[in-house]
Amino acid sequence: MHPAPSVIIFTTLSGLGFGLLFFLGLGLPVVTGMVAFVFYAIAFGLAVGGLAASTFHLGHPERAWRAFTQWKTSWLSREGVCAVAALLVMGLYAIGAVFLGQNWSALGVLGSVLSLGTVFTTSMIYTQLKTIPRWNMKLTPAMFLSFALAGGALLAGQVSIALPLLAVAALVQLAYWKYGDDALAASGTNLGTATGLGDRGAVRAFEPPHTGSNYLLREFVHVVGRKHAQKLRVIAFGLGFALPLVLLLLPFESTMLKHTVAGLAVLAHLAGVAASRWLFFAQAEHVVGLYYGKR
Amino acid sequence: MTELPTSTDRKMGLVIDLDTCVGCHACVISCKGWNTENYGAPLSDQNPYGADPSGTFLNRVHSYEVQPEKGHAQLIHFPKSCLHCEDAPCVTVCPTGASYKRVEDGIVLVNESNCIGCGLCAWSCPYGARELDLAEGVMKKCTLCVDRIYNENLPEEDRVPSCVRTCPAGARHFGDLGDPSSDVSKLVAERSGMDLMPEMGTKPVNKYLPPRPKDTVEEEIDILAPLLAPVAEEPKGFLGWLDKTLEKF
Ligand code: SF4
Ligand code: SF4
Numbered sequence: 001m002h003p004a005p006s007v008i009i010f011t012t013l014s015g016l017g018f019g020l021l022f023f024l025g026l027g028l029p030v031v032t033g034m035v036a037f038v039f040y041a042i043a044f045g046l047a048v049g050g051l052a053a054s055t056f057h058l059g060h061p062e063r064a065w066r067a068f069t070q071w072k073t074s075w076l077s078r079e080g081v082c083a084v085a086a087l088l089v090m091g092l093y094a095i096g097a098v099f100l101g102q103n104w105s106a107l108g109v110l111g112s113v114l115s116l117g118t119v120f121t122t123s124m125i126y127t128q129l130k131t132i133p134r135w136n137m138k139l140t141p142a143m144f145l146s147f148a149l150a151g152g153a154l155l156a157g158q159v160s161i162a163l164p165l166l167a168v169a170a171l172v173q174l175a176y177w178k179y180g181d182d183a184l185a186a187s188g189t190n191l192g193t194a195t196g197l198g199d200r201g202a203v204r205a206f207e208p209p210h211t212g213s214n215y216l217l218r219e220f221v222h223v224v225g226r227k228h229a230q231k232l233r234v235i236a237f238g239l240g241f242a243l244p245l246v247l248l249l250l251p252f253e254s255t256m257l258k259h260t261v262a263g264l265a266v267l268a269h270l271a272g273v274a275a276s277r278w279l280f281f282a283q284a285e286h287v288v289g290l291y292y293g294k295r
Numbered sequence: 296m297t298e299l300p301t302s303t304d305r306k307m308g309l310v311i312d313l314d315t316c317v318g319c320h321a322c323v324i325s326c327k328g329w330n331t332e333n334y335g336a337p338l339s340d341q342n343p344y345g346a347d348p349s350g351t352f353l354n355r356v357h358s359y360e361v362q363p364e365k366g367h368a369q370l371i372h373f374p375k376s377c378l379h380c381e382d383a384p385c386v387t388v389c390p391t392g393a394s395y396k397r398v399e400d401g402i403v404l405v406n407e408s409n410c411i412g413c414g415l416c417a418w419s420c421p422y423g424a425r426e427l428d429l430a431e432g433v434m435k436k437c438t439l440c441v442d443r444i445y446n447e448n449l450p451e452e453d454r455v456p457s458c459v460r461t462c463p464a465g466a467r468h469f470g471d472l473g474d475p476s477s478d479v480s481k482l483v484a485e486r487s488g489m490d491l492m493p494e495m496g497t498k499p500v501n502k503y504l505p506p507r508p509k510d511t512v513e514e515e516i517d518i519l520a521p522l523l524a525p526v527a528e529e530p531k532g533f534l535g536w537l538d539k540t541l542e543k544f
Binding site for chain 2: 067068074125130188189200207208213215286
């Protein structure tokens with residue numbers, strides 16, 4: 001799949017933002033006043049910024065409101081509904097915390113559930129696609145959720161929670177890569193089933209239907225970046241999980257140093273997740289590539 | 296509404312004969328010609344006369360080579376357009392309700408004035424049957440020439456999809472695949488019409504007729520063959536000596 005920057009930015013930032021909102025809603029930490037303001041500004045900035053970026057790739061962004069209507073069948077629609085609900089509920093909760101010094105915990109819990117629900121619905125947009133075997137796995141929502149939770153805990157300053165969550169996310173990431181690499185072969189779809197000619201012999205794409213490129217090739221057949229995949233995996237894993245874990249485990253005495261190190265851990269994690277998300281798209285093989293003799 | 300109908304009154308669709316298609320691409324051109332000036336937004340081209348031309352097409356013809364275990368390889372031309380699937384994933388993923396499947400004839404269409412151009416339907420289609428038009432920012436796909444097949448302003452013989460009308464080889468057939476007594480259904484039964492990527496669970500309405508098996512030559516049947524045995528013999532005498540000597544150099 002073409003790794004469109006808008007979608008990578010969207011899923012990376014909003015995942016982190018909704019992850020932070022999840023912890024804030026649960027009162028981890030309980031914050032009020034100015035501190036709360038800073039926390040919520042970061043959370044909403046990430047979540048809303050990500051959502052805004054996702055509209056950049058639309059052909060007709062001015063009609064985006066229509067995307068809220070088909071929640072009965074469409075995961076994309078459900079994501080929109082869930083995101084707006086989460087932002088509204090957490091917005092109210094934030095007003096209580098910032099301006100009234102209140103902690104309306106029932107509202108916060110509801111907001112937390114909706115925030116995590118938004119991450120889940122986002123992941124299901126990809127997971128539901130049988131046409132992309134690498135995404136069509138239970139590990140896809142597991143990856144989106146574990147990343148959002150680990151990043152959220154990190155941003156919320158919940159070191160003792162972030163440590164195990166980062167470890168879990170790291171394991172999910174490794175499992176995703178391992179099973180993802182075999183997913184296309186395991187799906188049983190190949191040029192033989194695509195053309196229905198497979199039981200007569202070996203099928204080979206002989207002549208493409210067009211000499212130039214087209215939407216399908218640009219959108220679904222992205223082979224260019226794949227050759228650096230192994231290096232990028234090491235970078236994604238190192239920055240996203242290994243480095244933050246090491247940083248959090250370093251024994252620092254002064255709070256000042258602790259904060260700097262935690263900040264560094266967040267930045268490393270963000271860069272790592274962005275690299276992982278790039279790979280998520282660039283390495284995904286759409287079965288339509290088979291018709292072109294590519295993958 | 297992007298909920299799929301539980302059943303449709305008719306299942307209009309195409310039957311494509313892979314035995315007959317000669318790969319001339321006439322259907323590709325007639326499809327583009329008809330559909331760029333009728334239903335919905337035109338099918339735009341980008342950089343059509345430049346170094347890297349590309350454009351929106353609703354029908355494309357691939358060519359494949361099949362190498363059986365024994366015998367010669369076979370070249371098969373393979374036209375591909377929307378298969379108007381019964382379980383169309385492109386419809387259910389659409390967030391706006393722009394994509395829908397009609398109850399009366401099963402045709403899958405895009406209401407272009409509701410489409411936001413998110414592209415998700417094209418992601419969900421295993422067959423590459425949907426292309427986002429770059430000029431218009433909306434999703435384009437085969438309409439089964441919905442503006443021809445019921446069009447009483449056209450002479451009767453033209454009330455079929457443009458590709459079917461155009462095909463010089465008669466490789467494309469149009470009809471109701473939900474009616475077992477229709478010509479297309481009989482053709483599918485007779486020639487063991489098949490689904491593409493059945494494992495995707497899309498239940499395509501369009502069917503493909505596999506190429507008929509090729510004749511195989513069991514023994515030498517050319518009665519003239521013995522008379523055509525090579526006459527050139529090894530040169531003898533002086534010529535033979537010359538031949539050998541020259542080969543040394
Ligand atoms: S062929 Fe593709 S676009 Fe057409 S109905 Fe099936 S899934 Fe949808
Ligand atoms: S591109 Fe248009 S028709 Fe396709 S899913 Fe998006 S809104 Fe629906």
